[in-house]
Amino acid sequence: MNVYDFKVQTAKGELKSLADYRGQVLLIVNTATKCGLTPQFKELQRLHETYKDAGLTVLGFPCNQFHQEPVQNSEMAQTCEINYGVTFPLLAKIDVNGPNADPLYKYLKKEASGFFGLGGIKWNFTKFLVDAEGRVVKRYSPYTKPLKFEAHIQKLLEQASQKKTAAR
Template sequence: MSIYDISVRKSNGDTYSLDKYKGKTMLIVNTATKCGLKGQFDSLESLYNTYKDKDFVVLGFPSDQFGQEVDNAVEAEQSCRMSYGVTFPMHDLIKVNGKDADPLFKYLTKNSKGMFGKKIKWNFTKFLINKEGNIVQRFGPKDKPESFENDIIKELT
């Protein structure tokens, strides 16, 4: 199984396969609009705007796993767009851990290891995926997106 075999759902309920992003570098992030780390939306948006013409995409997945998200996906997306100016693709409200975890995050956590094991510990855990669909690196919640910009650039070249 590869990441391209996984389908994800947008906040409007439409689903699509991640094979849409074959040949692109992806940064997949579990987000939360009420989280103390929400300032990372600015950095994520900046990276997206800087490199989107070079086949880079940021994919946001709001998670209510840690009790720091609004009540539904549409509200989460609107908050991201209105409050933080997010233009990168946002998705349905999901769980990132446990038996009800979204299949994408089951795949990501199974195939990468964080500082304290496979489980996602908090919002804004980030996964860098290369153009071949492989997980290159996993970044923790406190890793600011600009701190690993060179890792992204390396994958784009």
């Protein structure tokens, strides 16, 4: 099992298979537009713009479990685009903890349990880095700014590129 085995809902309510991202490095983030960490959208967007052609996709999953994403999916997407220039995919609002946690997030937490192995998502902007094979390789805390691990993203993109070249 890997990330590509999951389906998620888009902000428009359509089902989207993560298998559509097979071969890409993914940065999966639970987001919120009313959070003190919301300025991280700018760094996430910068990574998206810089590396999308090299095979990086940032996926934002809005979450109101921390009471910082009170708006509907359509308003949330518009707010992110207007205020932060976000063009990476923002999916439907989900739960990341508890009995109604999205299956993808249950999997992510199992694969990268976090600080002291506690598992739960502690706050918005927890980030999961997934390699081009669909494996969770690293979990970053909400307070780790996205540009802090840009070198790790570059390394994963380089590895994916080398595998594609070798396969030819």
